[in-house]
Amino acid sequence: MxxxxxxxxxxxxxxxxxxxxxxxxxxxxxxxxxxxxxxxxxxxxxxxxxxxxxxxxxxxxxxxxxxxxxxxxxxxxxxxxxxxxxxxxxxxxxxxxxxxxxxxxxxxxxxxxxxxxxxxxxxxxxxxxxxxxxxxxxxxxxxxxxxxxxYVIDHLVPEETKEVSGITFHIKRYVEKGYIHKEIRFEDNNEDYFFTEKVKAITxxxxxxxxxxxxxxxxxxxxxxxxxxxxxxxxxxxxxxxx
CATH class of the missing domain: 3.40.50.150 (Vaccinia Virus protein VP39)
Incomplete structure (x- = not known):
């Protein structure tokens, strides 16, 4: 999805x-x-x-x-x-x-x-x-x-995997065009999901x-x-x- x-x-x-x-x-x-x-x-x-x-x-x-x-x-x-x-x-x-x-x-x-x-x-x-x-x-x-x-950009973790409530979330982070992006991919009930978070890097x-x-x-x-x-x-x- x-x-x-x-x-x-x-x-x-x-x-x-x-x-x-x-x-x-x-x-x-x-x-x-x-x-x-x-x-x-x-x-x-x-x-x-x-x-x-x-x-x-x-x-x-x-x-x-x-x-x-x-x-x-x-x-x-x-x-x-x-x-x-x-x-x-x-x-x-x-x-x-x-x-x-x-x-x-x-x-x-x-x-x-x-x-x-x-x-x-x-x-x-x-x-x-x-x-x-x-x-x-x-x-x-x-x-x-x-x-x-x-601080967030200096400490950004580019990729990580988290398992929560039996779901494995694959998370990718990066900075692009003035925004901090987080991509979240996971599978549940044999369906693939992909969501993004995008927050403006406001100083x-x-x-x-x-x-x-x-x-x-x-x-x-x-x-x-x-x-x-x-x-x-x-x-x-x-x-x-x-x-």
Missing amino acids: LKDSTMWYASWFDTPYYHILYKDRGHEEAQQFMDNLSNYLNLEPGEKLLDLACGKGRHSIYLNQLGYDVTGVDLSKNSIKYASKFENETLRFRVHDMSKPYHEKFSGVFNLFTSFGYFEKEECNLNTIKAIKSNLNETGFGVIDFMNVE LEDFKAYFSEAKADLIDIFGNYQLQKFHKTNSSRLILIFK
């Missing part, structure tokens, strides 16, 4: 195989990041947060457990359908395109775990920054948790240009989930706080 690379995220993220491959993501690390982030932003219980590109809702669910009123949105209908099982009076999930403003204001809009830079059209990246800014209330902050592309300087054009103010920059100082060559993450 060959998948077209155009809007690859719309097809790949909506398959069960995406969640199988990444099921061992560090939930404890993600929760510690949310603890650190909410403390840094000095959020009060009951404040409204938007989890942009929430996937199956792991960050949204935990933030709600911390006492916040959380809305999680994602383009994947299957992910939202799954996440909706966890809804309550202060936790809801909706299908939404993150490059367009949502219809509410929030104390925090979080775009986490490199859920940015997927778009084929460059203006969609800028539109996403503008949408985040428009969804912030007077005291609200936007947060983008992106990869540090220089800190690129983000600063987006913020300038969107009239957003960059407040702080961190290099990991412990919110330590960002180093261009050594930090694994690029975490941006803006308003």
Whole structure:
């Protein structure tokens, strides 16, 4: 089953195989990041947060457990359908395109775990920054948790094989035309599958240009989930706080 690379995220993220491959993501690390982030932003219980590109809702669910009123949105209908099982009076999930403003204001809009830079059209990246800014209330902050592309490229593993839940995933990575590509091939039930991930190699300087054009103010920059100082060559993450 060959998948077209155009809007690859719309097809790949909506398959069960995406969640199988990444099921061992560090939930404890993600929760510690949310603890650190909410403390840094000095959020009060009951404040409204938007989890942009929430996937199956792991960050949204935990933030709600911390006492916040959380809305999680994602383009994947299957992910939202799954996440909706966890809804309550202060936790809801909706299908939404993150490059367009949502219809509410929030104390925090979080775009986490490199859920940015997927778009084929460059203006969609800028539109996403503008949408985040428009969804912030007077005291609200936007947060983008992106990869540090220089670190990622320096540490890129060109090929690897991973076996998860009885499926052997063959993964190839490379950089081409300003994008970091990941090709994923596997077989299941005697059928061959091929998916791609393609994320724009957006640097800190690129983000600063987006913020300038969107009239957003960059407040702080961190290099990991412990919110330590960002180093261009050594930090694994690029975490941006803006308003």
